[in-house]
Amino acid sequence: MDEEMMIQMTHVQKRFGTKVAVQDLSLQVQRGEIFGLLGPNGAGKTTVIRMMTTLLRQDAGKILVNGFDSLSQARRVRQQFGLTGQTASIDQDLSARENLQIFGRLNGLSRAAAKHRAIRQLVADGSTVVLTTQYLEEADQLADHIALIDHGQLVASGTPTALKQTVGGQELELEVSATTAVTPAKDILQAMLGQDVRVAERTLTVPLDTASLTPVTEILMRLQAAQITVSNFAMHAPSLDDVFFKLTVGTN
Structure with a gap:
C-alpha cells in the first residue's frame, strides 16, 4: 500500500x-x-x-x-x-456539500464561489x-x-x-454563414493546415500548429476567395471540452 x-x-x-x-x-x-x-x-x-x-x-x-x-x-x-x-434537496435531505454552499451564500458569497469554497x-x-x-x-x-x-x-x-496540452496549442474557431458552406470550408482548412477539423452545425474548429507559417488572415482570404462568408471567428486555448471530444466523442 x-x-x-x-x-x-x-x-x-x-x-x-x-x-x-x-x-x-x-x-x-x-x-x-x-x-x-x-x-x-x-x-x-x-x-x-x-x-x-x-x-x-x-x-x-x-x-x-x-x-x-x-x-x-x-x-x-x-x-x-x-x-x-x-441533485438538489430540501430541509433535512440536504447533503453536507449543499449545507456548506447554503452557509456560504448566507455569508455573501456568490453561488459559484460558495460551491468552490465548500469543496x-x-x-x-x-x-x-x-x-x-x-x-x-x-x-x-x-x-x-x-x-x-x-x-x-x-x-x-x-x-x-497536462490533458489540455495533449490537444495542442491555439485553436481557430470560425462560424460560416450558411450550412452549405460547411463542407467546402472544412476542405479548405484541412488542405491549408493539415489538421482534422471538428464541425458542430455551422462552427468549425481546427488546431493551429505553432510552427505553421500560415497566418489566420491568409485562411480568411482563401475562404473569401471561395465565396464562403465567415460570420464569426476566434482563437482560443484548448479546453477540457476539446480533450473530451478528441478522446471520446471524436473516436466513436
Whole structure:
C-alpha cells in the first residue's frame, strides 16, 4: 500500500451479463486531492464509484481505500466514505456539500464561489474528494487530477493543464454563414493546415500548429476567395471540452 494513495484500483473489471461495464481499469487517487472522474454517458463512471464504495463487487482486480480491501474489508471501506449526489434537496435531505454552499451564500458569497469554497474546505480539512460531473468547466477549475474513461476503460489521466496540452496549442474557431458552406470550408482548412477539423452545425474548429507559417488572415482570404462568408471567428486555448471530444466523442 502506497501511503500517499487514498484509493488504488488495479486491473478492475465488472460485467453485467454479457455487457462489459469496466474493463481492466487502474486508477490511483492521492490523499488530500480533488480527483475528477469524467466520461460520456455510459462510460462506466457510476459503476466505478459504486465499486469504490462497496455498493457493487468487482468481478476481477483489486480496490484499496485507505489501505482497506473493498471485498474482504468492506465495512472498513464504507467507514472511509461520505457519498453525496449533486441533485438538489430540501430541509433535512440536504447533503453536507449543499449545507456548506447554503452557509456560504448566507455569508455573501456568490453561488459559484460558495460551491468552490465548500469543496476546497473539505480538502483543507484532510478529505480526499472524488468528483464526477458532466460540467467540464467545473472539473477544470476544481480538480487537481483527472481521469477520463470511455467504454469502461481509462483513455487519459493527468492534471487539467497536462490533458489540455495533449490537444495542442491555439485553436481557430470560425462560424460560416450558411450550412452549405460547411463542407467546402472544412476542405479548405484541412488542405491549408493539415489538421482534422471538428464541425458542430455551422462552427468549425481546427488546431493551429505553432510552427505553421500560415497566418489566420491568409485562411480568411482563401475562404473569401471561395465565396464562403465567415460570420464569426476566434482563437482560443484548448479546453477540457476539446480533450473530451478528441478522446471520446471524436473516436466513436
